[in-house]
Amino acid sequence: MKRLSGFVLFGAICLILPIVFPDNYYVTVVGLTIFINIILAVSLNLLMGFAGQISLGHAAFFGLGAYSSAILTIRYGINPWLAMLAGSVFVCILSYILSRPILKLKGHYLAMATLGLGIIVHIFFVQADELTGGPDGISGLPPLSILGIVIDSDIKWYLVLCTYMLLSVLFSLNIADSRAGRALSAVHGSEIAAQMMGIDTAKVKSHIFVFSALMASIAGSLFAHQQDFVSPESFSFFFSIELVTMVVLGGLGSTFGAVIGAFILSILPEVLIVFEDFEVLIFGAILMIIMIFLPEGLFVALKNKVLALLSARAKRESA
Amino acid sequence: MAALLEVKRLEKRFGGLKAISELSFSVPERMIFSIIGPNGAGKTTLFNLLTNIYRPSSGSILFKGKDITSLPPFKIARLGISRTFQNLQVFLNMNVIENVMVGCHLRSKSGLIASALRLPSVIKEERDVKQMALESLKFCGLSDYANRPAGGLPYGILKKLEVARAIAAKPKLLLMDEPAAGLNDTETAELCQLIKRICDSGITVLLVEHNMSLIMEISQRVLVLNYGRLLAEGPPEEIQKNPEVIAAYLGQG
Numbered sequence: 240m241k242r243l244s245g246f247v248l249f250g251a252i253c254l255i256l257p258i259v260f261p262d263n264y265y266v267t268v269v270g271l272t273i274f275i276n277i278i279l280a281v282s283l284n285l286l287m288g289f290a291g292q293i294s295l296g297h298a299a300f301f302g303l304g305a306y307s308s309a310i311l312t313i314r315y316g317i318n319p320w321l322a323m324l325a326g327s328v329f330v331c332i333l334s335y336i337l338s339r340p341i342l343k344l345k346g347h348y349l350a351m352a353t354l355g356l357g358i359i360v361h362i363f364f365v366q367a368d369e370l371t372g373g374p375d376g377i378s379g380l381p382p383l384s385i386l387g388i389v390i391d392s393d394i395k396w397y398l399v400l401c402t403y404m405l406l407s408v409l410f411s412l413n414i415a416d417s418r419a420g421r422a423l424s425a426v427h428g429s430e431i432a433a434q435m436m437g438i439d440t441a442k443v444k445s446h447i448f449v450f451s452a453l454m455a456s457i458a459g460s461l462f463a464h465q466q467d468f469v470s471p472e473s474f475s476f477f478f479s480i481e482l483v484t485m486v487v488l489g490g491l492g493s494t495f496g497a498v499i500g501a502f503i504l505s506i507l508p509e510v511l512i513v514f515e516d517f518e519v520l521i522f523g524a525i526l527m528i529i530m531i532f533l534p535e536g537l538f539v540a541l542k543n544k545v546l547a548l549l550s551a552r553a554k555r556e557s558a
Numbered sequence: 559m560a561a562l563l564e565v566k567r568l569e570k571r572f573g574g575l576k577a578i579s580e581l582s583f584s585v586p587e588r589m590i591f592s593i594i595g596p597n598g599a600g601k602t603t604l605f606n607l608l609t610n611i612y613r614p615s616s617g618s619i620l621f622k623g624k625d626i627t628s629l630p631p632f633k634i635a636r637l638g639i640s641r642t643f644q645n646l647q648v649f650l651n652m653n654v655i656e657n658v659m660v661g662c663h664l665r666s667k668s669g670l671i672a673s674a675l676r677l678p679s680v681i682k683e684e685r686d687v688k689q690m691a692l693e694s695l696k697f698c699g700l701s702d703y704a705n706r707p708a709g710g711l712p713y714g715i716l717k718k719l720e721v722a723r724a725i726a727a728k729p730k731l732l733l734m735d736e737p738a739a740g741l742n743d744t745e746t747a748e749l750c751q752l753i754k755r756i757c758d759s760g761i762t763v764l765l766v767e768h769n770m771s772l773i774m775e776i777s778q779r780v781l782v783l784n785y786g787r788l789l790a791e792g793p794p795e796e797i798q799k800n801p802e803v804i805a806a807y808l809g810q811g
Contacts, residue, residue: 422660424656428648431647432643435631435641435647436640437635437727447670492651
């Protein structure tokens with residue numbers, strides 16, 4: 240199928256890498272972080288890139304998933320999968336209740352409201368120390384097991400997270416080419432026209448907000464088990480901003496844009512470590528240069544260039 | 559003939575200004591019904607009231623006998639009313655056929671989860687929707703543009719695209735807000751044919767327009783608005799001769 244050729248290629252690369260480089264730090268350790276970030280960026284892109292609704296609080300849902308798993312498994316001894324499910328249901332309900340009032344807002348006001356949401360949830364993680372362990376967080380989650388196989392090594396985690404990541408990417412690609420995806424793009428393009436085409440814009444926005452929060456919550460639960468530790472630091476306002484940067488850097492509205500953005504923002508700090516004190520400075524400079532020269536995003540700009548070259552060549556050959 | 563749309567004592571105030579006052583009229587089925595009037599007469603306001611983008615201050619609007627005065631726009635669309643906009647509202651972030659496929663929203667039903675999983679029913683529906691969109695594009699003479707991004711297309715094409723998107727919904731009533739504005743003579747002639755074909759296909763057309771020759775050529779009935787009030791209503795030949803209408807347009811001597 241031509242539609243999914245990019246996805247198949249991408250999936251193949253992800254699955255071949257650990258076979259070729261089984262002990263490579265970048266593949267089996269950094270790779271796990273990259274997968275989590277890709278899932279989060281792809282889910283945020285559904286809301287921001289497709290529906291055009293900015294969120295500066297996406298890390299909150301990621302954190303709520305992680306803390307739900309940690310608290311329910313450690314404090315209440317609940318089965319990890321049930322804890323993950325409970326966390327997901329909780330996040331769905333919370334995000335649904337929040338979505339109606341929040342998504343009535345537009346532009347800067349929506350940014351402010353979601354920013355507030357992210358900060359409130361973060362403060363809760365820090366302050367509710369009897370439940371969340373406060374700034375120190377909680378450690379010692381029970382291991383996750385699938386069909387009796389305990390997920391206890393980097394390579395097993397690689398497979399689990401890679402599977403969920405690929406599913407997220409596939410869902411996003413499917414949505415992009417569907418009635419639901421077009422309704423989201425219509426909301427992005429012109430809300431009035433979308434309504435006149437019979438789209439219940441409030442409902443569409445609320446559904447994608449919940450879907451995106453759910454994806455982040457599941458990623459949070461997996462992250463908590465994989466790290467064996469949760470602390471407020473991982474779910475701060477800064478991480479939400481980083482997620483927005485990933486989406487914009489790769490190319491707003493493009494699934495693979497979010498993938499590339501997440502990949503670059505996860506790998507750059509690792510690579511730039513050699514510059515020591517200048518790491519953050521160079522990191523910032525790279526982001527600025529990309530956004531100045533390729534404002535439509537790295538992936539989208541490159542894709543357009545390649546397509547333009549191909550069509551120019553096709554024209555020359557037919558002439 | 560049964561009235562498709564009935565407007566009863568409709569009124570809209572913006573602060574102290576009465577943009578529409580005491581307006582009553584009815585649009586019979588299967589005809590081209592035009593609304594004319596000098597700039598600021600309240601024509602676009604009327605369209606925004608009919609689709610509830612503005613909420614009327616008082617009065618009621620009935621469509622097929624059902625009161626739609628306080629329904630949200632998407633529910634009005636579901637009953638079979640579609641429209642085009644004076645200031646274009648094309649989805650510039652999508653390509654041409656996707657725009658028209660959004661127009662088919664009401665004729666399809668896959669939800670978010672089914673779409674994410676790409677169930678077999680979604681694949682089939684996607685094929686059907688594409689077919690409907692292609693038919694609509696063909697009807698409007700836009701087949702060649704199907705896969706072009708909407709952003710960057712010439713104004714005349716975008717105007718037609720809005721029409722294609724609106725009729726893809728297979729509405730009973732199509733509201734067209736100044737479709738000929740900004741078009742050259744050739745494009746206007748094409749538009750004229752297109753509107754006639756739309757009416758022939760069974761869609762009632764409610765038209766707001768400034769182009770008098772277009773109005774007089776294609777309308778079965780014309781309503782004249784002046785300062786938000788009904789000035790005259792009747793067949794185009796009568797309207798052309800009406801002294802009050804002439805005075806409103808040329809100014810009283």
